[in-house]
Amino acid sequence: MKGKWQRNMIRLSPPQLLAAGFMLMILIGGLLLKLPAAGTEHVSWIDAFFTAVSATTVTGLGTVDIGSTFSLFGEIIIMVLVQLGGLGLMTFAVMALIMLGRKIGLKQRLLVQEAFNQTSIGGIIRLVRTLFLFSIIIEGIAFLLLSERWVPEYGWSKGMYYSLFHTVTAFNNAGFSLWPDNLARYVGDPVVNIVISGLFIIGGLGFTVLIDLWRKRDFRSLTLHTKLMLVGTFIINLSAMGLIFVMEYGNQRSFGGLSLHEQLFGSLFQAVSPRTAGFLTIPTSDLTVSSILLIMVLMFIGAGSASTGSGIKLTTFIVVLLTTISFLKGKDEVVIFRRTIRKATILRSLAIIVVSLLFVLVSLFLLTMTENKPFLSLLFEVLSAFGTVGLTLDLTPHLTTPGKIIIMGLMFIGRVGPLAFAFIFATRKSSAVKYPEEDIFTG
Numbered sequence: 554m555k556g557k558w559q560r561n562m563i564r565l566s567p568p569q570l571l572a573a574g575f576m577l578m579i580l581i582g583g584l585l586l587k588l589p590a591a592g593t594e595h596v597s598w599i600d601a602f603f604t605a606v607s608a609t610t611v612t613g614l615g616t617v618d619i620g621s622t623f624s625l626f627g628e629i630i631i632m633v634l635v636q637l638g639g640l641g642l643m644t645f646a647v648m649a650l651i652m653l654g655r656k657i658g659l660k661q662r663l664l665v666q667e668a669f670n671q672t673s674i675g676g677i678i679r680l681v682r683t684l685f686l687f688s689i690i691i692e693g694i695a696f697l698l699l700s701e702r703w704v705p706e707y708g709w710s711k712g713m714y715y716s717l718f719h720t721v722t723a724f725n726n727a728g729f730s731l732w733p734d735n736l737a738r739y740v741g742d743p744v745v746n747i748v749i750s751g752l753f754i755i756g757g758l759g760f761t762v763l764i765d766l767w768r769k770r771d772f773r774s775l776t777l778h779t780k781l782m783l784v785g786t787f788i789i790n791l792s793a794m795g796l797i798f799v800m801e802y803g804n805q806r807s808f809g810g811l812s813l814h815e816q817l818f819g820s821l822f823q824a825v826s827p828r829t830a831g832f833l834t835i836p837t838s839d840l841t842v843s844s845i846l847l848i849m850v851l852m853f854i855g856a857g858s859a860s861t862g863s864g865i866k867l868t869t870f871i872v873v874l875l876t877t878i879s880f881l882k883g884k885d886e887v888v889i890f891r892r893t894i895r896k897a898t899i900l901r902s903l904a905i906i907v908v909s910l911l912f913v914l915v916s917l918f919l920l921t922m923t924e925n926k927p928f929l930s931l932l933f934e935v936l937s938a939f940g941t942v943g944l945t946l947d948l949t950p951h952l953t954t955p956g957k958i959i960i961m962g963l964m965f966i967g968r969v970g971p972l973a974f975a976f977i978f979a980t981r982k983s984s985a986v987k988y989p990e991e992d993i994f995t996g
Contacts, residue, residue: 613943728831831943
């Protein structure tokens, strides 16, 4: 029986094994969160597994308030699931094999390649070692900085625990917080704003970008992917911050009563958080419809490839945008930073957007049948789940059981990746037969 199970596992493709790993974590996490020791009050099966899915997929959506519903044991389970889900189960598995002196086989290398969206398996183990060490260093520094802020306020044990929990959830782009108002009480706090936003920006850039920056440190010698991520992140974050500041400046529900520096910090935090972080310092439901629409666009775009975030990914959006501009200009090639983008990359980017839109639209359609809620709230919830963001217009706690299942499935798809999820059920074939071309009318 054991041999048959092992043979079946070997036959699975890397996307299937990756999805199976996430499902195993969710199963174990849900069972642990259902234990009486994990909660301070009764937690239903659906809420336990919803929380496990949200933590493993580093989303942050919650049907219950984790700070009051779960015990210290339950919160630690959530924190561990977030860490495993963010860096990836394969990262920890490979590191364990390295520490035990075991050889890393081809199957493990292919799994890591799939998990980090790499184009080849060359240097993949060195990548795992580097990102593991880098993650520990970054989280360690952030933990010390937050402890310096929260230990004087909450005492040694509580202050250090709160610092550790929010360091892990922020770096892994999960929007879980131990306060019922998330981080709204720290809307103008420089330390909390800079450290937390810095963590999820770094985590959202992607590990390959961070390693490329560490090794080269010269913009001209960086890879094209790194250049696009750095420039794109700077432009989209700065633009979003400016737009939110302008749209919320006269809004008494959000910026009313805040000083100028609190408004600037609030604009920055709400601009960078939707790209999969999920933290907030201003309640999302208090924002204007214009800001909410902007946040939905940011959630769909998401973070960078091989990062702790999801969405269609910033580079995918940039590639399609550059392709459209090149087409309108009558150019045959897409060129940026004196490099031509491959046709295969363009086709993959278009496929990611189309498949993502299909998942979003189908999920939205199903929610309109199960939930009697405003359309804007439903659309926002769907995009938040798909982008594994964790923001909500106060809809998540009021979802019906079918609605929770739909959102759970969408969070899972968003974390595994829309194309990777599609490949689980599709057989990739290449045909040697070529057929004559013929034009069709479009547009």
